[in-house]
Amino acid sequence: MRARSLSGVLLALALLVGCNAEAPPKAYVTRLADALELDAPSPPPLRAWPRRRLREATLPAEKTDLLHFLSLQACGLGAVLGERNGALGRVMRAPERLRYEVRFASGAKACLRGLEGAEQADLAALLARKRAGAPRVLWNATLGSDEWAALYALGAERWAPPDPMLSNQALEALAPWRERAQVLAEDPAAWEALAAAAQSPEAWHAPWAALATVRYPGLAFAHLQRLTSALEAATALLEAREAVRPLCPQGRPTPRGLRVNAVFLRYYGQALQPAMADLERGLIPWLEVTAELWAVLKVGAPEDAQGALAAFLAPASPGPWRRYLAARDAHTAAWQRVLGQCQLMPGRPRPEAED
Numbered sequence: 001m002r003a004r005s006l007s008g009v010l011l012a013l014a015l016l017v018g019c020n021a022e023a024p025p026k027a028y029v030t031r032l033a034d035a036l037e038l039d040a041p042s043p044p045p046l047r048a049w050p051r052r053r054l055r056e057a058t059l060p061a062e063k064t065d066l067l068h069f070l071s072l073q074a075c076g077l078g079a080v081l082g083e084r085n086g087a088l089g090r091v092m093r094a095p096e097r098l099r100y101e102v103r104f105a106s107g108a109k110a111c112l113r114g115l116e117g118a119e120q121a122d123l124a125a126l127l128a129r130k131r132a133g134a135p136r137v138l139w140n141a142t143l144g145s146d147e148w149a150a151l152y153a154l155g156a157e158r159w160a161p162p163d164p165m166l167s168n169q170a171l172e173a174l175a176p177w178r179e180r181a182q183v184l185a186e187d188p189a190a191w192e193a194l195a196a197a198a199q200s201p202e203a204w205h206a207p208w209a210a211l212a213t214v215r216y217p218g219l220a221f222a223h224l225q226r227l228t229s230a231l232e233a234a235t236a237l238l239e240a241r242e243a244v245r246p247l248c249p250q251g252r253p254t255p256r257g258l259r260v261n262a263v264f265l266r267y268y269g270q271a272l273q274p275a276m277a278d279l280e281r282g283l284i285p286w287l288e289v290t291a292e293l294w295a296v297l298k299v300g301a302p303e304d305a306q307g308a309l310a311a312f313l314a315p316a317s318p319g320p321w322r323r324y325l326a327a328r329d330a331h332t333a334a335w336q337r338v339l340g341q342c343q344l345m346p347g348r349p350r351p352e353a354e355d
Contacts, residue, residue: 023159025230049152057136098141106195139300167282177207248342
């Protein structure tokens with residue numbers, strides 16, 4: 001019994017230590033600051049996907065008088081319009097609003113042929129207004145939707161970089177949704193062509209339902225930003241030390257230079273570099289796809305939010321990805337200067353250390 005009790009205590013202690021262990025980015029910055037005898041900077045907060053009130057496009061209100069409604073009822077379009085004007089229609093989610101617009105566009109084309117005079121002109125004017133607002137409806141149902149925002153949830157603070165294979169799985173799940181969004185954005189006639197799918201709520205919402213299984217981009221961007229902050233902090237520490245006194249003023253390894261190099265090899269080379277490589281392998285193909293989607297859908301996005309949205313969707317725009325690349329390159333350059341000065345560059349013969 002004592003042996004079992006002791007093993008239970010040891011297991012609990014091991015779990016406690018594991019829970020309290022520093023995440024690799026923080027451990028790297030902390031150990032480097034200790035080796036350089038400097039204070040470690042605090043990481044900035046993570047940048048999050050824009051909130052709904054910022055990313056959602058405003059849609060014009062629809063008004064249809066009773067006589068016009070009755071004329072549309074006669075050709076079968078009144079039922080569709082009635083769904084929109086009912087209690088549930090006023091609070092329909094963005095993908096359902098898009099489904100309604102597809103059904104209305106299909107029915108209106110047939111309805112126009114059966115109307116004459118002012119009724120036909122009124123419906124044609126309504127269709128023209130709807131076509132003008134279609135990019136905003138499509139935006140709200142795609143990249144501006146709550147379903148898309150859920151992909152970018154940052155998740156818990158636990159350090160667990162996602163496997164690049166999750167990016168492949170995410171892209172596979174995204175494929176039907178991506179195809180539908182691009183077709184609707186690039187071909188106005190597709191709104192009518194998709195009418196059959198829009199008749200079935202299950203068939204219509206299936207691509208959005210598939211997104212519920214995807215969590216890769218949020219996890220990847222959260223870990224990318226934590227890595228970026230660590231790289232920026234490490235670069236700042238190295239530059240701060242060099243500004244006061246070089247680590248190896250004689251061009252040979254010093255005890256402190258060797259200690260700093262050990263931190264580099266263990267906490268960066270063994271812990272952070274593999275995570276960086278995995279994130280790059282996973283995020284590059286994901287960002288290629290979101291850049292394509294952003295290019296065709298951004299016309300419907302709120303103008304004030306386009307910078308914040310492009311930061312996550314378009315890799316060429318200022319945002320977490322560009323910041324990471326800049327931090328990675330600056331970090332590499334800083335270490336090359338320090339290791340070169342100390343004659344500690346990998347692959348080169350090491351001279352004797354200074355006393």
